[in-house]
Amino acid sequence: MSKPNSLRTGPDEHGHFGIHGGRYVAETLMPLILELEEAWEAAKKDPSFKAELDHWLKDYVGRPSPLYLAERLTEQLGGAKVYFKRDELNHTGAHKINNCIGQILLAKRMGKTRIIAETGAGQHGVATATVCARLGLECIVYMGALDIERQQPNVFRMRLLGADVRAVHSGSRSLKDSMNEALRDWVTNVRDTFYLIGTVAGPHPYPVMVRDFQSIIGNEAREQILEKEGRLPDALVAAVGGGSNAIGLFHPFLDDGGVRLVAVEAAGDGVETGRHAAAMTAGTPGVLHGSRSYLMQDDDGQVLEAHSISAGLDYPGIGPEHSWLKDIGRMEVASATDREALDAFQLCSRLEGILPALEPSHALAHVTKLAPAMGKDKILIMNLCGRGDKDIFTVAKAMGVEI
Amino acid sequence: MSGRIDARFKALKEEGRAGLVTFLCAGDPDIPTFETILAGLPQAGADLIEIGMPFSDPMADGPAIQAGNLRALKNGISVARTLEIVRRFRAADPATPIILMGYYNPIHHYGRHGFLDDAKEAGVDGLIIVDLPPEEDEELCLPALERGLNFIRLATPTTDAKRLPAVLANTSGFLYYVSLTGITGVKSAAAGEVGEAVARLRASTDLPIAVGFGIREPEQAAAIARHADAAVVGSALVSELASCLDEEGRPQPGLVEAVLGKVQALAQGVRGARRK
Ligand SMILES: Cc1ncc(COP(=O)(O)O)c(C=O)c1O
Helix, strand or coil: CCCCCCCCCCCCCCCEECCEECCCCCHHHHHHHHHHHHHHHHHHHCHHHHHHHHHHHHHHHCCCCCEEECHHHHHHHCCCEEEEECHHHCCCCECHHHHHHHHHHHHHHCCCCEEEEEECCCHHHHHHHHHHHHHCCEEEEEEEHHHHHHCHHHHHHHHHCCCEEEEECCCCCCHHHHHHHHHHHHHHCCCCEEECCCCCCCCCCHHHHHHHHHCHHHHHHHHHHHHHHCCCCCEEEEECCCCHHHHHHHHHHCCCCCCEEEEEEEEECEHHHCECCCHHHHCEEEEECCEEEEECECCCCCECCCCCCCHHHCCCECCHHHHHHHHCCCEEEEEEEHHHHHHHHHHHHHHHCCCECHHHHHHHHHHHHHHHHCCCCCEEEEECCEECHHHHHHHHHHHCCCC | CCCHHHHHHHHHHHHCCCEEEEEEECCCCCHHHHHHHHHHHHHHCCCEEEEEECCCCCCCCCHHHHHHHHHHHHCCCCHHHHHHHHHHHHHHCCCCCEEEEECHHHHHHHCHHHHHHHHHHHCCCEEEECCCCHHHCCCCHHHHHHCCCEECCEECCCCCCCCHHHHHHCCCCCEEEECCCCCCCCCCCCHHHHHHHHHHHHCCCCCCEEEECCCCCHHHHHHHHCCCCEEEECHHHHHHHHCCECCCCCECCCHHHHHHHHHHHHHHHHHHCCCC
């Protein structure tokens, strides 16, 4: 429930969160995003839409995902109790499908027959291809050529699911470029195409719509922790690429001032090296892909290439709501390097018997610092938003192992 | 307003012909070569000149203009240098309208008010900012109008009767009709459809209407010039330029002449077309 002075009422009618957000798109797309906004507003109020969404989330995705006490990790870290919100157990292995189901049901309501998406790690692409296969829609996934190289299992998975995976060779050949290419497709195929953005980026209404679809993570976690512990947690920790898994966990807790919200960015080789993806730590407000938010850019406002071992975090921007939560001091921003994420990946595998994706491994790397600094009576929830099977080749390579 | 755009369209009307608007990316392939081309454009027949402000992520552009953006950035173009180029051009040519076209982020980063002041002072007449729709008019459009810079908006095939008033509200100088849904330089436009669209727009506005996207050859430019007040050619010129680069992207002798030759041919097409 949102109260007066609630932090949960944003954005305003133009999609602004403070100075961030907005609708910075070409005129060709404007009528489309206005149509989308209208359709989304109508669907939100329609009980039959919610019933349909709930059905798919329960029986197809496998929700609710468990809230799991990571006992051995907690013991080893010797501080706060660490819980994992296990969205890696969702069908397709990450939180991305929560949003895909929602948007594709919306696309069907709108009579769209062709779904396009961008993908970095391939998780959003796989989730999109999966739901399109099930609901019988044409699916085109744009993926940076560099990401295609490092996420081969997901590329093959998408193709098995019948998606047309198109390699993007422009720019840094990773996530931001695949988004450019998806936008180019959309601006060309305006009548039948629905652009399914995989994170809380893009022009209004995408950031708010994706947040709403992902908020099921935090809504469940809130209920589950109250049931298990009888109280709210002291901190929530999540990795941020564009920010969808993080805002999904955080949003239902925004008005609970006692709950710390910690977003963990990818520091790549280290923020000081310039080879990173830490937009909030090292960037300044800028306009890319339809909204204003923190952005990695040079002196001339040219967008810099991001660098991270994790393809899902390899993006030079961040969602507008995160940018605002940082500005008002409601959300803390931390970062973890490639090395730290790899260590956390192995730690989690050995202690908990869970291979985490490289994205939440960044969150975990920060948890290994944060939990010991908190008392044993404290409670922390980390979003384990994806499983690591897709990353084993990358991890093996980084460990110097041939498989 | 600076009045150069209005004055040029008025003069074209008196001549009874449509105009040619050329587009090239600032600093493509390098700053000195670009300035030589720019200086020759009016003589070659460009009635209005659009200069692209290069951006790392040109989301609305096709491969030719994407490549032009990247070449220019690699060779050191920046917002500040683009304005210097305009200043030098303006010192020699007080009449030909200059329109800067680009994406918002480099302007945002430069500082929007400082940018507008500096652009005005350099002799810029109008702006086309692809990712600033009417919904974001307070960002740049209104401050630009206050300073007497035209803000030129794009109308597209998705601009229906419901949308058109919003597009026209703060548009000045001319209306740029993008004849295709899509990115620059990929498909070509059918003149018949364009004619209908232009007629539809004329019912709602007295502004001159320029039509672009997909015009490559003099005959196409002529066909468009029969309906519109100006034809805009971009990708075809950028491609012509690119075809005169060596493997390392360096300009070959004859590049400037080839680009200006293409402009001349297009201008002849436009000038030879009888207005309906
Ligand atoms: C498992 C996983 N976590 C996190 C992300 C980053 O995206 P976001 O910040 O939107 O959650 C991705 C993106 O591909 C992902 O696959």
